[in-house]
Amino acid sequence: MIYDVVIAGGGPVGLFLACELRLAGLSVLVLEQAEDPHSPLKRLPFGMRGLSAPTIEACYRRGLLDDIAMPPSAKDDSRNASGGAHWMQQTRRPGGHFASIQFFLDNIDTSKWPYRLPGPAGTNMAITMEHLETVLAARAEAMGVKIRRGLGVEGIEASDDEVTVRAGDATFRTRWLVGCDGGRGAVRKLVGIAFAGTDPEFTGYSVQVTLADADKLRPGRHYTATGMYTYQPPGIIAMVDFDGGAYHRTQPITLEHVQTVVRRVSGIDVEVTALQLATTWTDRTYQATAYRNGRMLLAGDAAHIHSPLGGQGLNLGLGDAMNLGWKLAATIRGNAPADLLDSYFSERHPVGAQVLDWSRAQVALMRPSPSTRALEAIVRDLIDTGDGATYFAERVWGVGLRYDLGDSHPLVGRSAPDFELSDGTRLGERLRNGKGLLLDFDADARLHALAQRWSERIAYVASDAKDRLGVGAVLVRPDGVVAWAGERAADHERVAQAAARWFGEPAR
Structure with missing residues (x-):
């Protein structure tokens, strides 16, 4: 059998793209290297992600909004697992943050966005990676997508008409291949697309621990002389250690190492007695110089990586999938304009570059130096103004996204307003x-x-x-x-x- 599309990577981006392609009636195979899609790190509290307005709108427009909304019981579990999110204990409700500097909902002037109409799709939503992947996998399989787990792409042979994909002992033929297999995935390397960007400044840690003296750490986010940490009692800690990314994926994360980093970053002599979960991350920021080579394309983290600060990576990848799906489907069906698929790169690459710079700017405000702390104080004052909060909300929530389609009308290139029609539909x-x-x-x-x-x-x-x-x-x-x-x-x-x-x- 020859598939219309093989997708390498069964995370949210690959699964959402698979659903888009099946919606157009194409045959789709998803190859996922991990045998088990469930991981403790995707669950509460580590797996919590914020969905931006374009992502929520995409799910709404495909009838997924009710499915992806976290049930109240799960939200309660997330609060209990983290001892109560720090922002929930504040008198003002934050709408997001930039380099851990919060902007607040009561400062945001939504009249600055005249082309957004109220409707079921909001501007932000919290969800776990596990829940999102479960919903998308169920939708994909119900639509007829074939998902093969435990198979990662190991080899590719491409011709003018098709691509042969080798994964484990199996070989698959496809008209098109899309790499959604992450920043360290095989597809981009096998395809030969360059990855350009900046190397990391820090190793980030997300850990769940037991502390002998938990009351020594104050809840919330704290800048220190050596980095930054966020503490949610009784034992959830996120840390940024400016070591040039030296510890990310280079050694096992031991209890002793976590204790050393906690003490160094916090400046507090706490004792870690047990380590339940731990993962590392960095601010390594790279973007593919092209998103396509012949019949092979990239989307999501395979096309761009950056620090998880602000949680925009997932939204950026799902935006790629929504943009690419219908264009690739039309190309395969044979009724697309000649340059339609090229518009995937011309529209999404600038968006990716902007998000990468947004990530770099946050890192610049987190560096442990007196000059950075002085700059952070100024940004904190600005973000607490009406114009400042509105600007940061527009960027973080994605409500200002607009593609340059060569038309001066203010609606063209924007997400369509959710017009309420006379019959009550939208x-x-x-x-x-x-x-x-x-x-x-x-x-x-x-x-x-x-x-x-x-x-x-x-x-x-x-x-x-x-x-x-x-x-x-x-x-x-x-x-x-x-x-x-x-x-x-x-x-x-x-x-x-x-x-x-x-x-x-x-x-x-």
């Missing part, structure tokens, strides 16, 4: 079939006729909306990005040009 619900959408508020017969020429690729909906935001019609790509918007009488020629650019030549 735009997001109309994207669950994976097709594009032409939403016509004025029921223009000529727009209807135009949409019929792309009827297999573009759905047409004629309906007024509760709030039109001043537009008469919008053309939305399958990933929810506005491809065209008209404020008054529709410019039918421009709509047709936008449809051809993103959906190929019409069928009739």
Whole structure:
């Protein structure tokens, strides 16, 4: 058998991409090196991740939002496991942080984002990696994705027409291969795509321990003369040790080593009596110089890595999957414009580069030096202003994301507003079939006729909306990005040009 797509990597990015491709009717095989998808490090409290607005919108538009929402009991477990999150004990509710400097919800001016409409998809959500992977794996398998665990890609042979993938004792043939196997995965190396960036400044630790004298450590985040640590009683500690990344994945993490690092970073002579869980991470920041070589592509951490500060890596990878899925599917089906797949790199590489620089900027504010502490004090003052909090929220939550599609209309290139239609449905619900959408508020017969020429690729909906935001019609790509918007009488020629650019030549 020859698959349409083989995906290396069965994490959230690979699984979400697999669902997108199956939505288009393609045959998909996912190869995952780990035999068991469950890991203590993916569970509470270490596995908690924050989902940004684009990620939540993607899940909403595919009917996954209710499934991924953590049940109240699980949220309660996360609080109990960590002794109660530090922010939950504060009188002001934080909306996120930059280099551990919090911005607060009561400072954020959402009127600065006039093209966001209220709806089921919010701006942020907390979830565990284990829960997210479980939901996505169940959805993928229900859709007919084949998942093979315990098989990592070891060899690749590519021709003009297909790719042969060797994994363990098995060999698979596919029309396209996508590497979603992480920053240290095999696909990027085998494909021969360069990885460029900056080396680490620190080793980060996330540990669960038992302390003989836990009351010596104060809860919350603390900068010190040697690094930074966050403590959640009774024994959850995250630390940053500016050692140039020397300890990351180079030696076993022992109780004695953890105690040494805790004492060095905190400056407090605490005693660690037991080590339950431990993992390390760094601020190594690299990005692939290309996301494609022939019939082989990269997404997620295989295309870009950075420190987990702010938790934007998962969101960046899922954004890759949402952007790539429909474009690769159209290419395989043969109805894509010639340069459609190239737009994956041109749109997502700049977003990745921006997130990497965002990560580097946070590291710069965490360095243990007097000048950094002085700069941190200034940023802390700025982030506690209305403009400052709004700016950081826009970046952290991803609500300001906009692709440059060469159109000056302020909606084009942005995530489509979740228009509430006259029948009570919303735009997001109309994207669950994976097709594009032409939403016509004025029921223009000529727009209807135009949409019929792309009827297999573009759905047409004629309906007024509760709030039109001043537009008469919008053309939305399958990933929810506005491809065209008209404020008054529709410019039918421009709509047709936008449809051809993103959906190929019409069928009739």
